[in-house]
Amino acid sequence: MSGLSLQEVVDTVLPAQGPVSDEGIDFVQLILHASLPVQLVMGILLFVSIASWAIIFRKKRVIDRAMNEAEAFEERFWSGADLARLQADAERKGDARMGMESIFEAGMREYRRLLQQRGNVDSRMQIEAAQRAMRATTARELDGLEHNLEFLANVGSISPYIGLFGTVWGIMISFQGLAKLKEATIATVAPGISEALIATAMGLFAAIPAVWAYNRYATRVERIASRYDTFAEEFSSILQRHSPLPD
Template identity: 55%
Template sequence: MSAEISIFHLFLEASILVQSVMLILLSFSIACWAMIFQRRKILRTAASELKAFEDKFWSGADLSKLYSEISAKPEVHGIESLFVSGFKEFARLRKSHIDNPQIIVDGTHRAMRVALSREVDNLETHLPFMATVGSISPYIGLFGTVWGIMNSFIALGSVKQATLAMVAPGIAEALIATAMGLFAAIPAVMAYNRFSHKVEKLENSYGNFMDEFSSILQRQSAAEQSSK
């Protein structure tokens, strides 16, 4: 408790600029933690939806019925968005009486590629901010520390007899800024690395599904053409 009181007291005794640095770093830390909990929930949901969809897709479900079922949802996210975009484009091209299966598959793949880009952008939301906080927070804290120590030594120069007790509070105030910079940066960097890895895994899984789904549609389209 005394440590908390002393840190708060040092914050109040710090200069306006050092206080501003501390408040900026505190706001960065709060924002990062809010984004960490949000991204964790979103990425976990995306991974569970991916597994559930793949189980249903590879169970041999009718693609038309699966498309109708997913399209009826108010919102479609993740791998379901890729499937809906691909199958919708596939159906549209077939209705256009295009006889070349490769043209149909290429158009379907492009539609899924657009959906993939959109989904990855959604998954990567806030990750650049975390990377920025992780990169600049130590330097912002160091700036506050340098400024505080500089002010302490300037004030020390106007005193005839200097003692450690005179400069210790000012240096302590300044060092808090560095500590807060690290406090904001370390979780941000760890979260960014972890979430980036998860997004990369999801993107790879989405890409694999696109290739496999395109192959299925190509075989189906070729079979329809040969039966005519």
């Protein structure tokens, strides 16, 4: 090999490799010629990649809808609309209401329920009950927004290791095959290593979008949570100002 020029080495190696051609790397052939364990690893990575992309697109719709709903409801709420009318509109929506409107409806419903028991409940207990109802509803709303984010985090952290396992296994198989040969050349080593390295590439392909989406969506959910908490505090202050004074 030391007596050959670089071009002669390339001309010797490339024709011997079925997966590599003048047009580039043939990934299909690399996958088909890989060992069964490596193919299994690739199949797992392909599945989690498709699942993570489906979650990414669905989660974007859900979070965008929550942001738009919060903006629309806050605009109605702070425009001076009657609280009883807002509650009636929220109740008519039933299960279709979401986000900030659900938080408002839960607090208002609990407040008015205890207001009817004025003889037995003071104003401070009414406010505290409304706050508890809003906190419980906020937790449910955030749980829905955070749903499947853990899956994206797991894909982002585990996929590279799964791909690395496939690569290590493929290289082990390649070297076992080389042990049976009396003379090993680049032409005999390169195809097996290429088949093994594609597993790592697929692991990174699955992990990078999942990590990006998790970080982005987790940050947006935190912003929405802060927005919900701020609204609940401001609404509690409004209820406190409207609470009847104790007799």
